[in-house]
Amino acid sequence: MLMNQSPLAPMVRKLEQWATLTDVEREALLALPYVLQSLAPNEAIIKEGDRATHSCLLRSGFAYRQKLVRTGARQILAVHMAGDMVDLQNSLLRIADHGVLALTAAEVAFIPREAVLDVAFKHRTIGEALWFDTLVDGSLFRERIVGIGRRDGATRIAHLLCEFGLRLEVAGLGSHHEYELPMTQEELGDCLGLTPVHVNRMLRILSDEALIERKQRAVRIVDWAGLVRRGDFDGSYLHMRSECARLWNPVS
Structure with missing residues (x-):
């Protein structure tokens, strides 16, 4: 076959x-x-x-x-x-x-x-x-532990949005700049150690900072470099091909 x-x-x-x-x-x-x-x-x-x-x-x-x-x-x-x-x-x-x-x-x-x-x-x-x-x-589990233990709510969400977009693109399933996030606010909260209300508030903050735009579950990343910085995101923990580093270090 x-x-x-x-x-x-x-x-x-x-x-x-x-x-x-x-x-x-x-x-x-x-x-x-x-x-x-x-x-x-x-x-x-x-x-x-x-x-x-x-x-x-x-x-x-x-x-x-x-x-x-x-x-x-x-x-x-x-x-x-x-x-x-x-x-x-x-x-x-x-x-x-x-x-x-x-x-x-x-x-x-x-x-x-x-x-x-x-x-x-x-x-x-x-x-x-x-x-x-x-x-x-x-490695993904370790990064999640660090996020829940040491990053604030908005940073946790920004980090997850960067990770998800990058993984989708490398897997050939979408673009890191725009995608459908298949999680409710309750599920995001259970992933990041936040309440659904807190998740909603943090998403609004990222929108107000002109980093993302949302329509229901659709996410468009307006400022990728800014979201990488906001999310304290270094994708090396994903152990992807070296050329992918440009996506988490976009100003280098």
Whole structure:
């Protein structure tokens, strides 16, 4: 099967951000067994406490990782977009220590964990690319912790808007200057440790500072360089290609 015709092609394109794959390695990835499933918003991809049987490729839409506390309040740990392997770490951990849910309508390819482990151990470069992918997830988590712990509300939101736009552009899913943000103000608050009211107020501040324009969930970044500075944004934690540095250091 040609790569562009395969449901697993987004996974191959994502892993090629981290490593140079041979034709044999691409074919090995495309030959992985999978089951496609369409999910509605807030439908679980994997539930906290589940025994992991599959790794999950997000083929379309958006998803988010969450942890719930005893009161039922949630913390959104990360937002994922098409091409991401949203449950790769559970191929080794076996028991899910957090939940992954569809943020929007989404299509997911469920790949048996044994097949993922087999291809990773048979092909060193694939194994390194999968490992790199999980390490970048960890880098995103660290950046979110720093933001919630040490940045004010407006800076947290500006930082997230920069990160989201940059990731969309590199994934070929949109432009860093203008995109649809697939999150409600409540979801933004659960991601950034803010109340929905605080989120709304901080978004207005960024608009008043002529950094962004909003219409419902559509975001247009009017002053990218200004938003980068306002958000204390240095995208090196995303570990993207070196030429992407111009997007978080636009005045250099």
